[in-house]
Amino acid sequence: MQTIWKGAISFGLVNVPVKMYSATHDKDIPLRLLHREYHEPIHYIRTCPQCEEEVAWSDIVKGYEYEEGKFVTFDKEEMDELASESSREIRILDFVDLADIDPVYYQKTYYLSPEETGQHAYKLLVKALESTQKIGVANITIRQKSSLAAIRVIDGVLSLVTMHYAEEIRGRDDVPNLPDDEKVDRRELDLAKALIDQLTGDFEPEKYRDEYKARLLEAIEDKIEGKEIREAEEEKLPNVLDLMDALQASLRQLRPAEHSDKGDKPAPVNRAKARSKRTGA
Secondary structure, eight states, X not given: OOOOEEXXXXXXXXXXXXXXXXXXXXXXXXXXXXXXXXXXXXXOOOBOTTTOSBOOGGGOOEEEEEETTEEEEXXXXXXXXXXXXXXXXXXXXXXXXXXXXXXXXEEEEEEEEEOGGGHHHXXXXXXXXXXXXXXXXXXXXXXXXXXXXXXXXXXXXXXXXXXXXXXXXXXXXXXTTOOOOOOOOHHHHHHHHHHHHHTXXXXXXXXXXXXXXXXXXXXXXXXXXXXXXXXXXXXXXXXXXXXXXHHHHHHHHHSOSSBOTTSSSBOOOOHHHHHHHHHTO
């Protein structure tokens, strides 16, 4: 894996030298933009509308438009100076419970590996976080971008999850067309809770599949072999008159035909099979 960042985690006076690696990788199918007639890849050129010439990266600076058409500019050296030495440090500010952080704050996950000189301190922090069931909240600067971050343990490995600052999260007042706080029909609520209970199970990430990617791979194979692309089957939704009917129909679809020997307790629901029935697959 390629090192993305190198620095140290600090909490109190403890310093843990680490290297950062991306915990995820892009598995999308790479599609290039081509000219329809010649099938040649399209190139993008950086041009200046003033001189209409291609601009080299060395002649590009960053700018902030403080008035229309007026900018203050910063070159790379100035941006590096603003980052300061603290950009090489992940300073843990607080320790909190994982449940206290809403997932809306999370961005991207990275793994942290210890430097040779920091393995003992690294293991100590791992064990301390595991035994207290806490995560550290820290600040970090990666590639001239400052982020809030959560330091936690995943399978015995320290991980860092970049997070949004509170000012970056939009409030509910920004969301259009939210319903009023009207009372919910008790019968509908009971049916909805029963439906959720029937569909509840353990989170098993490996059972979820990228359906679009599978269809795209199949279409690529068909194209290579000169076959016609088969259209994706349209999901057939049942013709339900109202919300109550939809809830009752959903429960009937999920309810197993046979019960276990205990009589009153239904057998476990095969959610994958039920889901395929609903989608007509």
